[in-house]
Every structure is written in structure tokens, then in C-alpha cells.
Amino acid sequence: MLEVRDLSVVFPDDTGGLEALEQMSLSVQPREFVCLLGPSGCGKSTLLRVLAGLVPPTQGSVTYQTCAHCNREPRIALVFQNANLMPWRNVLQNITLPLEMQGVEEPKAEKMARELISLVGLEGFEKNWPGDLSGGMAQRVAIARALIQDPDLLLLDEPFGALDALTRERMGTELLHIWQRSRKTVLMVTHSISEALLLSDRVLVFTPRPGRICLDLPVDLPRPRAEEVRYSPRFGELARALRQAIG
Numbered sequence: 001m002l003e004v005r006d007l008s009v010v011f012p013d014d015t016g017g018l019e020a021l022e023q024m025s026l027s028v029q030p031r032e033f034v035c036l037l038g039p040s041g042c043g044k045s046t047l048l049r050v051l052a053g054l055v056p057p058t059q060g061s062v063t064y065q066t067c068a069h070c071n072r073e074p075r076i077a078l079v080f081q082n083a084n085l086m087p088w089r090n091v092l093q094n095i096t097l098p099l100e101m102q103g104v105e106e107p108k109a110e111k112m113a114r115e116l117i118s119l120v121g122l123e124g125f126e127k128n129w130p131g132d133l134s135g136g137m138a139q140r141v142a143i144a145r146a147l148i149q150d151p152d153l154l155l156l157d158e159p160f161g162a163l164d165a166l167t168r169e170r171m172g173t174e175l176l177h178i179w180q181r182s183r184k185t186v187l188m189v190t191h192s193i194s195e196a197l198l199l200s201d202r203v204l205v206f207t208p209r210p211g212r213i214c215l216d217l218p219v220d221l222p223r224p225r226a227e228e229v230r231y232s233p234r235f236g237e238l239a240r241a242l243r244q245a246i247g
């Protein structure tokens with residue numbers, strides 16, 4: 001699905017350049033859920049921005065294979081820590097926005113949005129304004145708005161980072177359910193070891209800047225997973241391995 005080869009990113013600064021990523025290589029399989037963990041400033045968001053085409057690589061390459069027989073540009077959706085909803089559009093209208101920009105007819109866009117509203121558990125809130133939503137609800141709208149583009153790759157940059165601990169835990173479980181039903185290829189930045197283990201097939205741990213991958217850990221916890229997996233001995237072993245790698 002995605003192949004990154006020897007990727008380096010250097011941001012210009014007064015001292016000759018700030019190296020955010022150094023010769024990073026990784027690949028992601030279709031429908032895989034991969035989490036990125038690492039110390040603050042190690043280049044996790046930079047990697048997502050390169051993958052989304054927002055930051056150019058200084059060196060190296062990013063290649064997408066969207067499907068076996070087609071050669072189209074990949075569809076990539078990015079969700080940030082803040083939901084960034086349009087305050088003058090209600091929940092339904094926020095979710096249909098990307099389709100409206102593509103010129104999709106309103107009844108079709110609305111039908112698709114209602115299906116996603118059901119997927120993210122927001123039935124009954126279609127007409128609510130963003131200002132009346134909790135942080136968790138706003139992020140669910142942002143995730144639905146990303147999914148309506150039917151992305152080949154969904155990039156999540158600490159999507160629950162601004163939420164309180166309990167809401168964050170609940171949103172982790174909800175994202176697990178959403179992914180189990182949508183089965184998108186996902187790359188997600190998180191600072192939470194337990195969130196990474198609950199959700200992902202693989203966790204990539206970054207070194208301090210310049211970011212390189214120091215551990216590529218397959219998460220061999222059985223699926224479908226539920227909240228209780230956090231209390232299994234294997235979960236504890238994997239958490240210990242990740243903690244050691246982060247240092």
C-alpha cells in the first residue's frame with residue numbers, strides 16, 4: 001500500500017538546517033493499522049505531513065500502490081488533534097463538505113453522511129452545531145468527514161490528544177469499532193502505549209530527533225479486540241517492550 005525509502009526531512013533554519021527525519025524506511029500493508037510512538041519532537045507529525053503531501057521530502061521517496069490494477073493518485077485523509085469543524089455548518093453539513101467540494105449531488109452526499117453518522121455513533125446529532133458538541137463528539141465528526149472521502153490511507157495525528165483521560169480511553173475503544181467495520185489503512189500518531197496496543201497491528205517507535213525507527217513491534221493480540229485486552233498478560237509484555245524502546 002505504502003513504501004517509504006530512505007526518507008530524510010531537513011527544515012531550513014539559521015544553523016544550517018534542522019533534521020527532523022533521518023533515512024527512514026517503512027512499508028504499510030493494505031488495511032493495516034500502524035501506530036507511531038516516540039518522544040516529543042522526534043518527527044512523527046512530519047512523517048504524516050510528508051505522506052499527505054504537505055511537506056516535501058529532502059531526500060528519499062514515498063510510493064503508493066492504491067490497488068493492483070489502477071494507477072490513480074491515492075486518496076489520503078488527515079485528522080488532527082483539533083477537529084477543525086466549520087462553526088457555521090451543522091454536523092451533517094460538516095461531514096458532507098468534502099463531497100460538496102467534489103461536486104457530488106446533495107441527496108447522495110447526505111445519504112453517505114448519514115451512514116457515517118451511524119458508524120461513529122452520532123445519530124440524533126445531525127443538526128447540532130459544532131459549538132454544542134463535546135470534544136469527543138467533535139472528533140467523531142472529524143473522523144466521519146475524513147471517512148466520507150473513502151480514503152486509501154487515513155492519517156490520524158494524535159486525534160484524542162486534546163481530550164481528558166477517560167474520554168480518550170472511550171474514544172480509543174470507539175475508534176477500534178469504527179476501524180473493525182471500515183477496515184481502512186490507518187497510520188496514527190499517539191503518545192499512549194495502551195491506545196497503540198489496543199488499536200494497532202504494528203507499532204513503530206521513533207528515536208529522539210532526528211527520527212529513525214528503533215523498534216517495529218507486531219501486536220499479536222487476537223482480533224476482534226475489546227477493552228478487556230488491556231488486562232491480558234500479553235498486553236503487559238508488549239507494553240513493557242514499548243516502554244523500554246521509548247527509554
Ligand SMILES: Nc1ncnc2c1ncn2[C@@H]1O[C@H](COP(=O)(O)OP(=O)(O)OP(=O)(O)O)[C@@H](O)[C@H]1O
Nearest residue numbers: 011012018020039040041042043044045046047209
Ligand atoms: N514547518 C516546520 N519548520 C521548521 N521546523 C519544523 C517544522 N515542522 C516541524 N519542525 C520541527 O521538526 C521537529 C519534529 O517536529 P514534529 O512536529 O514532526 O514532531 P512530533 O514527533 O510530531 O512531536 P510531538 O509529539 O511533540 O507532536 C521539531 O523539532 C519541530 O520543531
